Amino acid sequence: MNDRRPTLHDVAAEAGVSIKTVSRVVNGSEQVSPDLRLHVQDVVDRLNYVPNTLARSLKAGTGDTIGVVIDTIADPFFAALTSAVESTALESGLNVVFGSTGYVPERERSQIERMAMQQVRGLVLAPVLGNHEYLARFRGSFPIVLVDRSFEIDGYDTVVVDDRGATRDAIGHLLARGHRRIAFVGRDERFPTTSDRLDGYHDALHAAGIPVDPLLAPRGQAEEDAAERAVHDLLGTDDGPTAIFSANPRASLGVVHALHELRRTDVALVSFGDFPLARTLEPAVTCVDQDPHRIGAVATTQLLRRLGFDEGRDRIGPAERVVVPAALIARGSGEIEVPR
Amino acid sequence: MNDRRPTLHDVAAEAGVSIKTVSRVVNGSEQVSPDLRLHVQDVVDRLNYVPNTLARSLKAGTGDTIGVVIDTIADPFFAALTSAVESTALESGLNVVFGSTGYVPERERSQIERMAMQQVRGLVLAPVLGNHEYLARFRGSFPIVLVDRSFEIDGYDTVVVDDRGATRDAIGHLLARGHRRIAFVGRDERFPTTSDRLDGYHDALHAAGIPVDPLLAPRGQAEEDAAERAVHDLLGTDDGPTAIFSANPRASLGVVHALHELRRTDVALVSFGDFPLARTLEPAVTCVDQDPHRIGAVATTQLLRRLGFDEGRDRIGPAERVVVPAALIARGSGEIEVPR
DNA sequence: GGGGGGCTGGACAACGTTGTCATCTGTGGT
């Protein structure tokens, strides 16, 4: 546990050559004669020499990692996103450090500061709602791509889902089945995404000339248990909804549970975000599939372009905003007609 | 994007002091007079100086990150585990790099090699089945804690669930309800965990004097779709099982789906590993809860001890093996009595 | 046989930081 790792010096001394020669062998430079190369390689293997990336990066002036800052890796959405970031980054030989914010602005900031200290090459960030002017300090040092949440400050590359449009379509899907009283569950002012989805909900109702009933879109239940209670409340009234739109997959779990408890298979449901077993439930749950894997892959590709990995492309240029499509997966629950 | 980040030199020049003084201010050394400290701090803030961890670590001879190497971060089990590693590591000021193996031995090895190059302080590893002698090279440089999978080579700290014992108990639970034909689904020779669980299954059957029917434990279906097909096959026979034990949560999703399709609410089910909506299904699914969060937390704590963070504790000592308890959560599906 | 050119190998500096040690200033004791 306490052995010092061998360095170029150790290998050089053992092989009887200079450190530069060892460096050349390790880096596959052509400037070394074959037999010497073989000899050095032999010593490298024997001593289990592993290059020190820290020193390398210090010399190079830039690290070999990219950072991912998200709410929590325990959320399947961010896990899938991060997984995609990793595979994409790995293709270019970059490692991934991640940090979670817990959706707390101060933690976001301190995590990003840690990343900066680590000399990350670039950053993929799912921003917490709040003031992000401090980010400007860092963007001079490394590119930042925002994901999932559109962001009040312009000038950053962004990869998002068309929350508003996709929700509008989803609500339209329900309206087409005759629903007029559609609840919006999973609303949480803290998340710009659910706010955008609420906007889409309003869009669709307005377009159909249906007045908005605030009681159908209660506040503050992005999480499973709160959503569950909300559904109990909504369906406990005489004038309850005939359809529910759940604004995020965590909330959907609660919604499904409540509907099940209440034995209400007559209530239509569309979930924003897919979840395990959605296809298994009775009725199977119709979802807007937001494809976190794709978001992560696209964001990382954009980051790599800014880093100049994609040769020939501009590494500087105006910020781009990519909108990843979100498909409606009709499984049954969203196709329930309104009772006559 | 291309501004050079300010260094101690820049700050020193701007403040008209030596780099050492700036270093002292940044590191909160007491050896600086108050007014000078204030002045320097001012310049630090103005220039947005951020210390370079790479250089710091190079000087210190050891990095400030710990590595996590797992199958894939997209698996909820590993996501939860990694999340726990992060929170625990963060308390000691350590960052987390992760790498996924895809359960491919070569990728495991190359990921660990990357980690070594990055001078990770320590490693949490969910090992892929295979020869791990190469690990010995690295353990000289940093401590390694194995998680989830017991491992053929001794000498490493390990944090696992008592797969065999927990499964034995789970099968006992079913036997107590009168079941005699219990299927084992989700078996996969590649995973030592499911092999151990199979052993536990055999243990319980032997203890009850029930002959093992190989047809009830078919091979090769750790994944959702394969498990689904296996259940269809098992229940398609005259002499099918009256209870199913599903050896991992991914398989459980397939099992649940198949049972649902077949409308077999009479078949008892216990799942190794909890999953979302398990409590919602009808009947709700009885699970062995393996608590990945706890595994990650315990593993990281052990790692920190080896690193000497937990002052006063031995940082060297014999390898320890921690067995995290797995509780049976009775929800209904596991309590279905055998039909008379 | 001597000089030039191409190739191989090495010495040295630098990346940004911190540890070691030296220097400098001011204070108090005698």
Place this chain on the structure above:
DNA sequence: ACCACAGATGACAACGTTGTCCAGCCCCCC
């Protein structure tokens, strides 16, 4: 008025690596 001393500040080396530059060496050609 001098010395000792403590506290503040700075010069320098070193961590492990790579880029730059230079010194050999061999071979070939004149």
